[in-house]
Amino acid sequence: MKLIYFNHFQVSLMAFAVFFGFSLQLNAQKDSEKSSPHYIFPTFTKGSVVMKDGNTKQAILNYNTVTQEMIFEQYGKRLALDKLETIDTVIIQDRKFIPVGEVFYEVALVASISLFIQHKSDLISEGKPIGYGTKKQTTSSTIFSKLIAPDGLYPLKLPDEFYVINTSVNWIQKDESMVKFITKRQFLKIFKEQENKLKQFIKENKINLKVSEDIIMLVNYCNELVL
Numbered sequence: 001m002k003l004i005y006f007n008h009f010q011v012s013l014m015a016f017a018v019f020f021g022f023s024l025q026l027n028a029q030k031d032s033e034k035s036s037p038h039y040i041f042p043t044f045t046k047g048s049v050v051m052k053d054g055n056t057k058q059a060i061l062n063y064n065t066v067t068q069e070m071i072f073e074q075y076g077k078r079l080a081l082d083k084l085e086t087i088d089t090v091i092i093q094d095r096k097f098i099p100v101g102e103v104f105y106e107v108a109l110v111a112s113i114s115l116f117i118q119h120k121s122d123l124i125s126e127g128k129p130i131g132y133g134t135k136k137q138t139t140s141s142t143i144f145s146k147l148i149a150p151d152g153l154y155p156l157k158l159p160d161e162f163y164v165i166n167t168s169v170n171w172i173q174k175d176e177s178m179v180k181f182i183t184k185r186q187f188l189k190i191f192k193e194q195e196n197k198l199k200q201f202i203k204e205n206k207i208n209l210k211v212s213e214d215i216i217m218l219v220n221y222c223n224e225l226v227l
Contacts, residue, residue, distance in 0.1 A: 036158045038066045040092075040119055044073045047092035049081070061092050065121040065168070068103040105171065108216055112226060114173040115219045117212060118180075122165045123158070170215055184209055187218070194225045 040063040047061040049072075060073040069080040070090055081087065084099035089107075091097075096107040100118075109115040158164070172179050172190055181187045184202065187209065188195050201207070201221050207214045 037164045038121055038123065038158060039064060039071075044071075044078075045093060047090060049087060050089040050091065052086055052088045061090065063092075063097065063104060063119060065119045065166075066123055066164075068118075068120055070097065070104055108212060109219050111220070111223045113219055113223050115216060116171040116173065116178075117215075118169040118171060120167050120169065122167050123162045124165055125161050166210075170209075172219070182209070191222060191225075194222065197225060198222070 044060045044062045047059060049057045049059055049061075051057070062071050062073075063069075064071050064080075067080070071078050071080055081090075084102065084104075087099050089096050089098055090104065097104040098107060098116075100116075103118065103120075105116040105118050107114075108117050169180050169182060170187075172181065172187075174190065179190050181190060188198055191198055198218070198221070202218065205214075205217065207218050209215055209218075
């Protein structure tokens, strides 16, 4: 699905130039205040942006799973990183993120069979009462503008009437191709030759494909099977 972008492009582009043109003044004692649940990390925190030209910049960072953008904080403002084609890796709390097209994937496991996680989520509005005790709900496609101010800045908190639904996608890199999966059935389809062993492993270890640590354990086992 193609991402929806707004008029914040020029602002984020200018901010990107400022970000990579000057050293950021980081507070070594304190990270940002607590973030809303549509961000991966509970707070904006110090991280590194490794460029393809070998340079590395330090910044206060977090990942917005609704807009699927890497957000940096500077001088009390929050803006999205741009020109992703010039970025090699973003590192936050020892977790690595790489740009893929216009979004970032987390590098969860690097091996013969590698695992990447595309963190994404939808926002649902509680809506207004429409009678009989029910409410009309709206989804992200109609409320993206709530996440980006007219000046292109990203507010830290969600409006009270919204809540977050995790819609993340997992990607397997196998034989130089990328295959996505969400469900157990989709995962087993990727590894048809090992299906019976994988079913047994999933059952014995109570693997939950909604838990990143469980998915990493499962893909590690896949690597053992193909050795």
